Amino acid sequence: MVKATATIKSNESAFHRVGRVWCHAVSQERLAVHWLAGKRVPVWGGRLLFIIIKCVLFGVLLYAAFWATLLLVFVSAVVWLMLNSDLDNEKQPELRNGHSGIGWYNQDDLRIDMGDPDEPH
Secondary structure (H helix, E strand, C coil): CCCCCCCCCCCHHHHHHHHHHHHHHHHHHHHHHHHHHCCCCCCHHHHHHHHHHHHHHHHHHHHHHHHHHHHHHHHHHHHHHHHCCCCCCCCCCEEEEEECCCEEEEECCCCCCCCCCCCCC
8 A cells, every 4th residue: 555645754854955055055145246246246256255154164164174173082992091091000919829828919929918818908
């Protein structure tokens, strides 16, 4: 059975909205160029003005994206360094089965709990 009306997915609907906004912006730009032409500004001058405005806005967006990316790289590097640095260079004693039996051993594989093996030092 075929549906009488086609269903529009949400992403298609979003693209339709973006298209309508784009068409509205283009028509507003055209109206502004004609308004400027009524104020004795040549049509090519009005178009050039809007091209310059678009380039400046694009440059501002690139500038902001550059600094946001640089900040993200810096924060990622700091997090990576914090996760991979060994702030405590001295290895902590650990309970394991070593050459003197089960007990607490330091980084030099020396048993440090010669008394009670259940009590860490």
